[in-house]
Amino acid sequence: PVADFEPTVWLRLVDGSVIVGSSFTATSDAATVGLAGGQSLEIPTRQIHSVRFHSASNALTEQWAEAVDKDVRGDRLVVRKSPESINYLEGLIAEVDAKVVNFRYEGSDVKAPRERLEGLVYFHALKPDFAAPVCRVHDANGCVWQAKSFAASDRSVEVTCLSNVRVSLPLGQIDKFDFSTGNLVFLSDLEPQTSEWTPWFASATLPEALSLMYSPKRDRSFANGPMLLRQQGDQVSYDKGLSLHSRTKLTYRLTGDHRKLVAQVGMDARVGSAGHVELTITGDNRELFKREITGADEAFPLDVDISGVRRLEILVDYGKNMDLADHLNLCDAMLTQ
Incomplete structure (x- = not known):
């Protein structure tokens, strides 16, 4: 892993890619994610499934799974009531900065401090249907990229995900290429x-x-x-x-x-x-x-x-x-x- 990299955000894209980042901000249309090594990645919010502001907790495994996938009918603001309990509001994510999430709930604008949140869930009326990736690219910082295509040079690997999110990964940060995706379940x-x-x-x-x-x-x-x-x-x-x-x-x-x-x-x-x-x-x-x-x-x-x-x-x-x-x-x- 990159030295001094401290993950503070964990994203899941609609294509199943997992991104571990150091920062996350967003408008209604696009998000900016800080990656290891100082790189910033722009991602359309229509390609984001969920965002978590805390590392996975055994106590919240079942509750988080329900919050992100069960009967989602709108964007969700997932509130951390305690280290063992979360709840959520359903509405519209308007904007996310380093400290506050602006959320529209039942006609009112709610400013939620990020420190009190477990994460966010983005609603998508149409569920995308992706082909199998040509491979999964695992990097040393915990990211897993569902690759539609990739090209390697002497110093980096350019990955295009199934969701068309593109990222340039330093070659030294690649953990492995998993080509088994099409041959196993x-x-x-x-x-x-x-x-x-x-x-x-x-x-x-x-x-x-x-x-x-x-x-x-x-x-x-x-x-x-x-x-x-x-x-x-x-x-x-x-x-x-x-x-x-x-x-x-x-x-x-x-x-x-x-x-x-x-x-x-x-x-x-x-x-x-x-x-x-x-x-x-x-x-x-x-x-x-x-x-x-x-x-x-x-x-x-x-x-x-x-x-x-x-x-x-x-x-x-x-x-x-x-x-x-x-x-x-x-x-x-x-x-x-």
């Missing part, structure tokens, strides 16, 4: 056809809070943080994958075009040696993989042939200790062609 990005969680102690009426607590988690652990696996004596953190509690059964409808289901699998490192489950993977009613997994086991690579499979089922069943600490992670779980 993360399982956590797919909506299962069915998702069933069954508690160890059966109940005629399952409390909603309990169901929410133990239902499958996408791209986070049951601790609301990154998924952790114990690998070669170390704890390795993952941001993509599924966390499943026994007894969970997921069913996916596939096109039959994928060849492999791959993942890094193990109990979440937070449970220590506890936990015991049986993982079964079935394709078109045919058992493809079955294994008992405990918290004492090292994580292992999963590689299952799913050629031609149209109905994929993943079952995490009870082991020998009821459902105690049964927090199984399928990290970087993906379908490949």
Whole structure:
């Protein structure tokens, strides 16, 4: 990362690009984002999905996801009531300067201090439909650029995003080029056809809070943080994958075009040696993989042939200790062609 770079703003564009910046100001039409190294980037507000003024917090993960994506009918001013609670107003973002957001709410102009805000959400009546990027460009400061095209020179890489946002990145700040986007699908990005969680102690009426607590988690652990696996004596953190509690059964409808289901699998490192489950993977009613997994086991690579499979089922069943600490992670779980 660039020395002395202190991120203060995190943007998500409508094409899925993620920008980590040092400053953010905006008119109704365009925003200016300060990047590492002193570069400024001009972005039309029609290409901005959301802006966050605080780094991601485990306590606010669910609330922020709801604020930015659930039933959005206007721009949103997301207010930080406390480190564990946010709320939002829906109206129109008029202007953003370094200290204040001018927001129009129910016919009145509201001047909201940025220090009291979690972030902003921009409303778009028409949801853009983008083709797959040719690659994802990751830089050393945490940005991820969904590239439609790019051109490299001796000193920099010129990236054009799917949303036509253009940025020049110093070559030394490039972390990696990910060209796998067209050949794989993360399982956590797919909506299962069915998702069933069954508690160890059966109940005629399952409390909603309990169901929410133990239902499958996408791209986070049951601790609301990154998924952790114990690998070669170390704890390795993952941001993509599924966390499943026994007894969970997921069913996916596939096109039959994928060849492999791959993942890094193990109990979440937070449970220590506890936990015991049986993982079964079935394709078109045919058992493809079955294994008992405990918290004492090292994580292992999963590689299952799913050629031609149209109905994929993943079952995490009870082991020998009821459902105690049964927090199984399928990290970087993906379908490949």
